Amino acid sequence: MVPPLAQSATAARQGAESPWVVRPANSSDVDALYELASHTDGGLLNLPHDRDALKARLGWSEASFARQLEAPENELYFLVLENEDTGAIGGCACVFSRIGVPWPFYSYKIATHTHVSRELSHSFAARLLHIVNDFDGAAEVGGLFLHPDHRSGGLGALLARSRYLFIAQHRERFPDRIIADLRGYVGPDGSPFWNAIGRIFFGRDFREADHYNALHGNQFIADLMPRYPIYVDLLPKAARECIGRAHDQAIPARRILEAEGFSHDGYIDIFDGGPTLSAQIANLRTLRESREAVVTDTLSPDENGGAALVTSGALKSFRVWRDFLVDDGGEARLLTARRAGVGAAIRYVA
Secondary structure, three states, X not given: OOOOOXXXXXXXXXXXXXXXXXXXXXXXXXXXXXXXXXXXXXXXXOOOOOHHHHHHXXXXXXXXXXXXXXXOOOOEEEEEEEEOOOOOEEEEEEEEOOOOOOOOXXXXXXXXXXXXXXXXXXXXXXXXXXXXXXXOOOEEEEEEEXXXXXXXXXXXXXXXXXXXXXXXXXXXHOOOEEEEEOOEOOEOOEOHHHHHOHHHHHOOOHHHHHHHHHHHOOXXXXXXXXXXXXXXXXXXXXXXXXXXXXXXXXXXXXXHHHHHOOEEEEEEOOOOOOEEEEEEHHHOHHHHHOEEEEEEEEOOOOOOOEEEEEEEOOHHHOEEEEEEEEEEXXXXXXXXXXXXXXXXXXXXXX
């Protein structure tokens, strides 16, 4: 049984009856997402400020939700945070079922090599960047972005964890491993990491290359990127210092990911040097702690319940919202039972 919160039923009701719901995006959301993308400073790969690119992503997502699958192929599941009262879109998030298709997924792996000279009685450890495809075949969460007006009240956690509830509801559509590629540090002159490496080989500034990647994929990386290891000590100080450093705006997302069970194992993004975090899907906190139940009734006016994120439906009918509930052996009473309907199967996480 979910323990009741130490607050009045009235306070619980006021806190739970939020109009915000996470649902699958559709083609009619393109204008709202285009406006949302205008707040990203152009640095979010999965939310480009380009209407055609957004239309293509939404088409890909709608096809993915409609497809009948028994294993991941190359799907994008695009989710949006919607205010049901006003229809406003307050944020978005993505889940990719299998990266490395049709193009390899490139990362830099940080390795340490020790050099020893017995003649000089001297040794030193050097860090090297190796370009690898170690994450090909993994799932990826990305594209998490909240409108600046809605970055409070737990909406970030609702949006972020909705992705893991979606995976839990559709486990056969995902592999065993999952990653999150965080935005890297950007300074007054752009990305120090890109300026030190990528710009030399591609002849483009960071925003131009990142935008091209968003529109056309990353095959140009395979065509032009150096194949040999890069000695970190030979890079400018500004580039060295931002290796594995997340963008200031990505720090809250990193905290949420680490609380979920993601960790940084020495992989970084080849564009901006931002950290790539990974986890085993089975070990994700939301999957481990989520429970299934059937809705039997609405909470009575004087009854408290435990705070939870609740999901119902599958694929196109998938929804996630914040609620209060009591679970008696798999029979749940919800404050907003109307959202699922009496008799509906739900999954929730406290």
